[in-house]
Amino acid sequence: MIEFLRQPWPWYVAGPLIGLIVPILLIAGGKLFGVSANLRHACAACVPGDIEFFKYDWKKSGKWNLVFVAGTILGGFIGGWLLSNPDPINISAQTITELKALGISDFSGMLPSDVFNWENVASTQGIILMIVGGFLVGFGARYAGGCTSGHAISGLADLQLASLLAVMGFFAGGLFITYIIYPFIF
Amino acid sequence: MKNYIKYLLAGIFFGIVLIKSEVVSWFRIQEMFRFDSFHMYGIIGLGVVVAMISIQVIKRKNIKDMEGNAITIPPKDPKQVTRYIVGGTLFGFGWALTGACPGPLFSLAGAGYSIMIVPILSALAGTWVYGKIRPSLPH
Secondary structure (H helix, E strand, O other): OHHHHHOOOOHHHHHHHHHHHHHHHHHHHOOOOOOOHHHHHHHHHHOOOOOHHHOOOHHHHHHHHHHHHHHHHHHHHHHHHHOOOOOOOOOOHHHHHHHHHOOOOOOOOOOOOOOOOHHHOOOHHHHHHHHHHHHHHHHHHHHHOOOHHHHHHHHHHOOOHHHHHHHHHHHHHHHHHHHHHHHHHO | OHHHHHHHHHHHHHHHHHHHOOOOOHHHHHHHHOOOOOHHHHHHHHHHHHHHHHHHHHHHOOOEOOOOOEOOOOOOOOOOHHHHHHHHHHHHHHHHHHOOOHHHHHHHHHOOOHHHHHHHHHHHHHHHHHHHHHHHOOO
16 A cells, blocks of 8 residues: 555546645635635734735634645655655656756756755855745735635636636746746756 | 644645645656646646536535535636736746745645745745735736
8 A cells, every 4th residue: 555655646646636625625614725825824923014915814814724734744744755756756858858958967856956955045046046936936926816726726727717817927937937047047 | 723623634635645746846847847748737737627627516506614604716806917917927937946836835845855945935025025015016
């Protein structure tokens, strides 16, 4: 059983399982699946300043979601330690060729450890990838009113035109970085 | 606190699926943006289909939640075009730079990639700055 669970799960198993989170949360308590709202709840709880956007009852509207994300961290521990797949991820040969051309050499983990490591945080490359990148994830998600879970899964599934616009933006932004910016930062 | 255990369990389930499906992998996200594999498109596509069918069933059968309340999904305001296009594009920049969206950031941190604390703190800073300058941004 454990051996079976340790293998990577194919897309046609994982996709439906992720989709099921939406009805699970709706039925559990009428909650809408969306991870990035937690960043707002955390700001409202810890550093609300005197900012209108953070003046709301985060316990009432967000406590369930903060508990959910605590579970996501715990799930990461279970999936990444107890059920971890010892082999490198089976990425397409074309992507490996292109990433090698950018100078990436370590394909063993979930992230290229030659780039995402503590020594590299303060380098120009590290600042752009980790600090600017993270900032834009938080800023962009709140500006757009949701992230991949809230818009690309929940919003599209509920046929929201707004979410389709946001997802088009997600991809436009991602393609721009991948094809135009990456050659400059690697 | 007892009422929150179901959300903890749902989150654990989500975190495991994110890791085991390799959605958390920086390499998978690059593969997606380079159109070299169907993997990520298959996951997001099937996820949307399963969620869509579930929402339709819930709406048509008027299924109530576990607390006995009617289930309603608040619609997003489609008249606010700017925020979705501009905010979405900025989010896309961040998604491709870090190789992770918010769910995977947390799941990776749990899996032992402690370096993910850096983009998580930056994302909190980004959220805070958005809240601060929100009144002057076009939506």
